[in-house]
Amino acid sequence: MSDAADRRRTAVQWDPVRLGVHPAPGPDGTVDLPLTEYLPRPHDDILRRRLARTAATHGAVFVLLVGRSASGKTRAVYEAVAAVLPDWPVVRPVDADELAAADIGPRTVLWLDEAQRYLCGAAGERSARTLGRLLDQVAPLAVVGTMWPETLRRLTENSRGDGDEAPHTRALLTGRHAMITVPDTLPGDAPDVAAAAARDPRLAAAVRAAGPGNRVLQHLTGGPELVRRWDMGPDQWFTAPEHAVLTAAAEARRLGHASAVPARLLMEAAAGFMDSTARATAGKEWFPAAIGALTATGGGPAPLIAERHEPGVGDPDSYRPDDYLEQHIRRVRAHLAPSAEFWTAAAWARTPDDLYAFGRAAERRRRYTCAAALYENAVGQGQVRARAAWAVLRERTDGREAAERTAAGDPAAWAALAVSRESAGDEPAAYEAYRRAAEAGDAWAWSAMARIRQEEGDPAAADAVAAQAAAAGQPLAWRTLGRMRAADGPAAAEAFERAVRVGDGWGLLGLAQVAQRAGDLPEAVRHATRAAEAGVTAAWALLVRLHWALGDATAAVAAATGGADAESPEGWTRLAQLRHADGDLSGAAAAHREAAALGVGAAWRELALLAEADGDRTAAEEAAAQAVRTGDPEAWTALAEDRADHGDDTGAAHAAAEAARAGDVEAWITLARGRERAKDLEGAEHAADLAADRGSPAAWAALSRMRERAGDRVGSRRAALRAVALGAFDTWTALGRVREALHDPAAAERAYLRGCEAGDTEAYAALGALYLDQGRSTEACTAYRAAVDAGLPDAWEGLLAALTAQTPRATSAQTVERLRRTGLSP
DSSP states (O other), rough: OOOOOGGOOGGGOOOOOTTTOOOOOOOOOOOOOOOOOOOOHHHHHHHHHHHHHHHTTTOEEEEEEEOTTSHHHHHHHHHHHHHTTTTTTEOOSHHHHHHOOOOOOEEEEEEEETTTTSSSSSHHHHHHHHHHHHHOOOSSEEEEEEEEEHHHHHHHHHSSSSOOOHHHHHHHHHHSSEEEESOOOOOTOOOHHHHHHHOOHHHHHHHHHHHGOOOOHHHHHTTHHHHHHHHHHSSSSOOOHHHHHHHHHHHHHTTTOOOOEEEEHHHHHHHHGGOOHHHHOTTHHHHHHHHHHHHTTTTTTOOOEEEOSSSSSSSEEEEEEEEEHHHHHHHHHHTTOOOOHHHGGGGGGGSSHHHHHHHHHHHTTTOHHHHHHHHHHHHHHTOHHHHHHHHHHHHHHTTTHHHHHHTTTOHHHHHHHHHHHHHHHHHHHHHHHHHHHHHTTOHHHHHHHHHHHHHTTTTHHHHHHHHHHHHOTTTHHHHHHHHHTTTSSSHHHHHHHHHHTTTTTHHHHHHHHHHHHHHHHHHHHHHHHHHHTTTTTTHHHHHHHHHTTTTOOOHHHHHHHHHHHTTHHHEEEEEEEEHTTTTTHHHHHHHHHHHHHHHHHHHHHHHHHHHHHOHHHHHHHHHHHHHHTTTTTHHHHHHHHHHHHHOOOHHHHHHHHHHTTTTTHHHHHHHHHHHHHTTTTHHHHHHHHHHHHTTHHHHHHHHHHEEEEHOOOOHHHHHHHHHHHTTTTTTTHHHHHHHTTTTHHHHHHHHHHHHHHTTTHHHHHHHHHHHHTTTOOOHHHHHHHHHHTTTTTHHHHHHHHHHTTTSHHHHHHHHHHHHHHOOOOO
């Protein structure tokens, strides 16, 4: 931390601006004013109840508020912590390194505003592991953070073609934490808004400026005005150098720079965003003049925020754009790749992780030369993943020999080359790379080598590899062979037995499964029991199933109890499923209660549905409420879906409202869909509005697609416009796909074009595919090129296919072959 006092400050002792709260300037531009009156919204109640439960139960919670820029996320967290945990110190690490080094004790609030600063890139994996450890070991503890929806989507979506580089980050963000969606609007007719506006001229001016859009919070902090000024272009409100510096800062952040951008990088990159006249007339002091103007706060918020990252006190050395402006520039420029000047300037990135992130961004945009230089630079600065990416890239651009020189003695690089070669169908070269990886210390490579030999139909060679691996202390290869030989019981059993001989308890579980498939359940029980005794917790759930199949319910219960004692509650869940399948609903409920007592949140959901099916609505709702108390709001959502399916609209609406209060707005979306199917259009739109009030415009987007399928083009367009106005920028693209499925390509094209205008990069790829199908190869090239420049992995092959389709075909084929090796020019 910056000083000892910072470590013990409570929320009310912190300056809220230092915690990330946006101040609201006065009408004359004054910024050092008190915060405006706080106006609670539905998410505030959810957040405060989560924090209060953490304090009361001495638990640990990770609360992530997700919403667009200037939607009030940070202010909501500040007000909640100050109200609910007023005497807990608030620890605010400045970056991932400080987070890893922080000494966090019980009764602490760990403050992660703009959580992407900690969770993006290679440093993000370290942060995710740190947070996982804290949440497991420190209690009571509240980890609170904020994040943009698009950032959350990027960090949690399944990777396509790039491998999973962030498993811990993805697990953290998709696990059982309290994600709360925050809308970026205030209720337009709320009397408390009008009353507060009457008391504060700043709020009154924001209400007037927001108009029917109700984006009062954004106008309160001056965000839309900054956007308007940037949209005017260079030499309008901002000079050409100022506009270029702002754009370069936003581009650097968009392409992977996790923190504020170093001044040298901005100065070098800005040249790529100025035309020749601006570069010639800027003057010698153009950069300090631009920085001075952009960081000044007169007349409203500063478009560029100055920071210092070097040790000690002194002048700023780094800058980041206002986050509302940054989000806008990201969306406007999402389909554009920066100029060569930017990629050259990227060498001045602050950390090796930032260099690696820039290299990945360049490679995704098929700027191979730029990517290689950035990877090499990152390797030189000690970034642990960069060598693997550089080696794979060099194999594509410079050939196998160059790639192998680059891999050197790095096991991860050899493993990456092996995976790449295997994906390309070159098994011999893949095997050789796996061998080099294994020799360099990659334990998983042995298993891959054994698998390849087995797939080649050479079990003796596979056995030889597995034996060699076992001799090196790696029994996984034998288990891999056991799974591959499942159809041949004796051969599978022999492989698992070989794993057991070298001390692998999981091999015992494999033997149990072999015996189970052979119908020898007593033998399966014997092996599973040995596996459980060896500490393989998954064996307990198998024992439950085996004893149940043998008709020994008492032994099944004993196995579930044994699993619970080993901190594996899955056996009780399995027993509940078995009892339910046998029609023993009361027994299933009892087993689910045992699982719930062991912390299985989904068990309360099952109890709610069981009670609902039994006609006991009170018990169902009590179970759903208990699920919320354990941090799982989806039980209410499940009840809402069940009731909607049975035509109980009133009951479904009540359950949806409870789910939304608990933080799960998906219930309102489900309700909107159900009402739409029931032809209750007004009710559907009311449910969609309620979802939007809680931060999710997805219900409106879903209604647009449903109405399109029903032939209601007018209603579909109206719903789509509403969804986009609320921030669902991918609505038009999804609607275009529906129109394509309905065999209306002209209407699909119009929707995709609207999607491009809204800033959805997926729309460019969809448009390229549509044009290519129609034989419009030139237009397909243009659309696909924009998608490639946006970094969409799947668009590259589309662009190459569109280029191949152009005439003359021979020249096009040569161009494509060259591009596969060299990529695009910067």
